[in-house]
Amino acid sequence: MAVGGIHGNEPAGAFALARVIEQLESGPSLMRGDVLALAGNLAALAAGKRFIDEDLNRRFARRPIDEGVAEDAQRQELLSALDDAFAKARGPVILLDLHTTSGEGAPFGVFADTMVSRNFARRFPVPLVLGLEEQLVGTLVDFVGLEGYVAVGFEGGQHDDPNSVDNLETIVWMALAELGLVTRPADADRRSLEQVVAGAPRLLEVTYRHEVADEDDFSMLPGFRSFQLVEREQVVAEDVRGSVRAPKDGFLLMPLYQKQGNDGFFLVQKVWVFWLWLSAALRYARAGRIVHWLPGVDRVDGDQHRVLVRRHVARWYSLQFLHLLGFRRLEESGDALLMQRRAHDLP
Ligand SMILES: [Zn+2]
Known part of the structure; x- marks a missing residue:
């Protein structure tokens, strides 16, 4: 299952899925399994905005609908489509949630750190960021992960960059090939992703989130991109209080270059693969x-x-x-x- 456009100003994921579905419909049939592609926040996609009333990707939970919030109706529709698919599933369920960012930067993956999701996410040659789900409450990836399914979110690049659609499409094809649903060889897709992410670290964890409120009048200085190194005390943005400085050294992640959203930027640092290995050993x-x-x-x-x-x-x-x-x-x-x-x- 894949969802594109849970944020309405990020149509690249929905475009990528439309391309994949079109090719699946006109080409040879699936080797096995089923593919379900969903557009996320239809109302916000139509408006070209991240959300109408509230961020749908911060409200994902089984809870009553608030009639005053457009996103709750969207959530209910998505949830019933997902539940329907969970019930009909003939085997393991894997969810991809496709996004783009307001700033530039290499594609990367995020997931709720269960072993099953981690094992799947590691098959993709893109940077993986741990700990983001702990900072963000109510995401689709976290919700589906906690329901017991494999769930990985992918950021494909900048919102309006046509390459972002290509990157996300490549990721979806790679997932289908890795799961044995299509015969398309994954090698070419793997190489093209490796080229796009060249230079970015493979495994990272979040060390800092700069939360912003609407009244902060937060504005990132121009030119920053994901996985760019910044130094402690470096001025990266401005708000009503003056200069906003990085509180520590690290790689910048998802600098905010749009009006909607409460995450100004994140800092991430490299994680030694040894820790992943140790963590797997302890968990098993x-x-x-x-x-x-x-x-x-x-x-x-x-x-x-x-x-x-x-x-x-x-x-x-x-x-x-x-x-x-x-x-x-x-x-x-x-x-x-x-x-x-x-x-x-x-x-
Ligand atoms: Zn998004």
């Missing part, structure tokens, strides 16, 4: 089940998926270590950190 050994044996870590109400970490006791192993084990941060207040293990982590 089901180390998360005994994490409450550590000092300063307690289960919440006997729930094996939720732990409360007292950070002054659990200094060195708190957040990063629990990430390795597949926990995500839910809430933090003062010394207490509430974390939840993602369900459906292992195949």
Whole structure:
């Protein structure tokens, strides 16, 4: 399953899917499986805006419709199409959510860090960014991942760049080939993606999110792009309070060059592949089940998926270590950190 245009000013994903479907309909039939392509926020796509009332990709949850929010009706339509597909699925379900960014930069992938989604995402030769889903609440990728399916989001490039449609189309074909749905060899697609992302690190994690409010009058300085290195204290934007500086060294991700949206920019840093390996080893050994044996870590109400970490006791192993084990941060207040293990982590 693939969704394009959950943000209405990002039609590239919907265009890419239209191309794929057209070729599938006119060419040889699928080797196996089914393909479902959905346009995300129809009302916002028609208006050419990120959203009408609220960001649909921050409201994805099973909850009652708010009649005053256009996106809730869109969500309900999408959700019933997805539920219908989940019910009819004859095998594993994989979701691709296709996006573009307001700034320039190489394509990349994001996913809720379950082993099943991670294993799938690693088949694509694009940078993968960990930890974005922890910063953003209510995304489609996170929602579908938590329902127990493989879900990966892809950013294809700049909104209006025709190459973004090509990149996203290539990603969809690669996914179909990797899953054995089509016979198209994946090599050429792989090489073309490798060329597009040349120079960008392979694996990264989010270290900072610059949140903006509408009244901030946030404005990125021109010329920044994703995966550009910035230094601590470097001025990257301006707002009502003056200069906005990078709080640390890192690679810039998704600098905001549009009016709608609450993420000014992110900073990401390289992750050593060793940590991924260690994390996989710990998770397959089901180390998360005994994490409450550590000092300063307690289960919440006997729930094996939720732990409360007292950070002054659990200094060195708190957040990063629990990430390795597949926990995500839910809430933090003062010394207490509430974390939840993602369900459906292992195949
Ligand atoms: Zn988007």
